[in-house]
Amino acid sequence: MAKGEKNHQDHLASVQLLGKQISKRAGFRCEWCEGDDELRLWEYQPDQEPSLESLALLCRPCRDMTGAKNPDPHRLRNIRNALWSDVPAVAEGAAVVLSRSKEPWVREAIEESFIDEGVKRKLL
Numbered sequence: 432m433a434k435g436e437k438n439h440q441d442h443l444a445s446v447q448l449l450g451k452q453i454s455k456r457a458g459f460r461c462e463w464c465e466g467d468d469e470l471r472l473w474e475y476q477p478d479q480e481p482s483l484e485s486l487a488l489l490c491r492p493c494r495d496m497t498g499a500k501n502p503d504p505h506r507l508r509n510i511r512n513a514l515w516s517d518v519p520a521v522a523e524g525a526a527v528v529l530s531r532s533k534e535p536w537v538r539e540a541i542e543e544s545f546i547d548e549g550v551k552r553k554l555l
């Protein structure tokens with residue numbers, strides 16, 4: 432097995448090991464919108480060692496939003512409360528997605544949240 436591939440496998444194994452704990456933390460609901468459509472782990476910082484802080488349990492529509500340039504404003508309202516989570520992957524991850532929107536309430540919501548000030552400055 433090539434070294435890069437082995438690292439990738441180890442990485443995935445570490446993610447899977449945390450899966451049970453994170454699913455429990457999430458109450459088996461999406462940590463952004465509380466939906467339950469095809470829940471899977473999502474990595475906020477895939478280039479770092481997986482941890483409870485860097486992983487969130489998200490539903491399919493929320494995972495789709497992580498890659499969307501112009502997320503649907505209606506769906507964005509559903510993840511607004513995620514900004515108040517004390518888990519960085521949940522709060523900061525949601526802030527990153529929200530910040531791509533031009534909706535007027537988004538900026539204010541991020542400003543009011545307790546996410547890391549450095550992250551906030553980068554997003555606003």
Ligand SMILES: [Zn+2]
Pocket residue numbers: 461462463464465466489490491492493494
């Ligand atoms: Zn969701």
